[in-house]
Amino acid sequence: MFEKVEEYKKLLQDAKASTRDELEQFRMKFISKKSVVSELFNDFRNVPNEQKKAFGQALNELKNQAQEKFQTLVDALDSAGPDMSEVVDMTLPNIPGETGSIHPLTITRNKIIEIFERMGFNVASGPEIEEDFYNFTALNFPENHPAREMQDTFFIEKGPDKVLRTHTSNVQARLMEGNTPPFRSIMPGRVYRNEAISARAHCFFHQVEGLYVDKNVGFKDLKDTVYHFVRELFGADTKVRFRPSYFPFTEPSAEIDISCFICGGKGCNVCKGTTWVEIGGCGMVDPNVLKSCGIDPEEYTGFAFGMGIERITMLKYQINDLRLFSENDVRFLKQFEGTF
Numbered sequence: 001m002f003e004k005v006e007e008y009k010k011l012l013q014d015a016k017a018s019t020r021d022e023l024e025q026f027r028m029k030f031i032s033k034k035s036v037v038s039e040l041f042n043d044f045r046n047v048p049n050e051q052k053k054a055f056g057q058a059l060n061e062l063k064n065q066a067q068e069k070f071q072t073l074v075d076a077l078d079s080a081g082p083d084m085s086e087v088v089d090m091t092l093p094n095i096p097g098e099t100g101s102i103h104p105l106t107i108t109r110n111k112i113i114e115i116f117e118r119m120g121f122n123v124a125s126g127p128e129i130e131e132d133f134y135n136f137t138a139l140n141f142p143e144n145h146p147a148r149e150m151q152d153t154f155f156i157e158k159g160p161d162k163v164l165r166t167h168t169s170n171v172q173a174r175l176m177e178g179n180t181p182p183f184r185s186i187m188p189g190r191v192y193r194n195e196a197i198s199a200r201a202h203c204f205f206h207q208v209e210g211l212y213v214d215k216n217v218g219f220k221d222l223k224d225t226v227y228h229f230v231r232e233l234f235g236a237d238t239k240v241r242f243r244p245s246y247f248p249f250t251e252p253s254a255e256i257d258i259s260c261f262i263c264g265g266k267g268c269n270v271c272k273g274t275t276w277v278e279i280g281g282c283g284m285v286d287p288n289v290l291k292s293c294g295i296d297p298e299e300y301t302g303f304a305f306g307m308g309i310e311r312i313t314m315l316k317y318q319i320n321d322l323r324l325f326s327e328n329d330v331r332f333l334k335q336f337e338g339t340f
């Protein structure tokens with residue numbers, strides 16, 4: 001027993017710690033509850049009675065010596081400055097994190113912007129929380145139009161009404177109000193509708209609106225613009241069909257269909273055998289809309305269109321479920337990198 005005490009005292013004298021790790025090893029060995037010193041204290045009861053006093057004294061000396069030595073080692077390390085083995089080398093290159101990929105809807109939106117910018121359109125945007133006036137009234141929606149009902153529209157406030165915009169057409173009104181033509185803008189953005197979520201419908205999606213107002217703008221300008229856009233986006237062989245329709249803010253109005261580029265006119269499940277697929281609506285800006293925005297319809301005319309960005313993306317990539325766009329599964333999203 002006494003020999004052990006002597007042996008440890010010797011070890012203590014020679015002990016060194018040049019790093020924090022070594023200091024910790026010292027602490028474990030001589031100071032902690034599991035240290036060799038604690039072990040000897042546990043052995044105390046096995047020491048014959050006549051030796052207890054002397055052994056107790058020796059043990060206490062050993063314990064004090066260990067603590068003093070520990071403090072000396074701590075002080076030495078502290079005054080030596082930082083342990084270079086633990087200092088972060090700020091000049092090392094970064095460990096790269098995993099990067100995401102561009103979202104397929106962003107790819108489509110950027111491509112649409114690129115095509116229209118080449119035709120002289122600029123990009124405008126407006127709020128997603130919108131006053132009734134810009135979302136409905138200025139766009140010639142009658143007071144009792146079904147889109148104003150709670151079941152279609154998310155209301156934020158009632159009287160005066162504020163809604164989550166149901167389409168990007170609100171930006172048309174904001175763009176024109178208080179400004180003078182010409183206007184030649186596209187307006188991409190997110191829109192909201194109170195719909196049950198399924199493969200074909202969602203409570204939010206994206207549209208791109210277009211507006212061209214100037215002197216002597218006619219339906220032929222609308223057709224030219226849409227033709228050019230469709231051929232740039234879907235390929236030079238794509239045919240376009242204008243199908244008569246109705247929107248409160250355009251007169252006349254049409255639905256834009258393109259020839260189904262998936263089956264090439266044979267009929268498939270995307271075009272449901274019709275050989276045509278719809279990509280949006282369009283028309284000549286209704287004179288009432290121009291008037292609501294302070295523009296003289298006798299002097300200026302214009303056309304407008306609105307297309308679904310999800311719709312175009314789904315057609316382009318043959319994606320069959322709208323929910324995939326907002327589920328954030330990188331395995332789905334990564335597939336479209338570098339395409340278009």
Ligand code: DAH
Nearest residue numbers: 167250281282283304305306
């Ligand atoms: N706002 C319409 C919708 O959400 C789309 C639309 C149709 C926009 C015709 C237009 C247009 O600018 O001229 O269904």
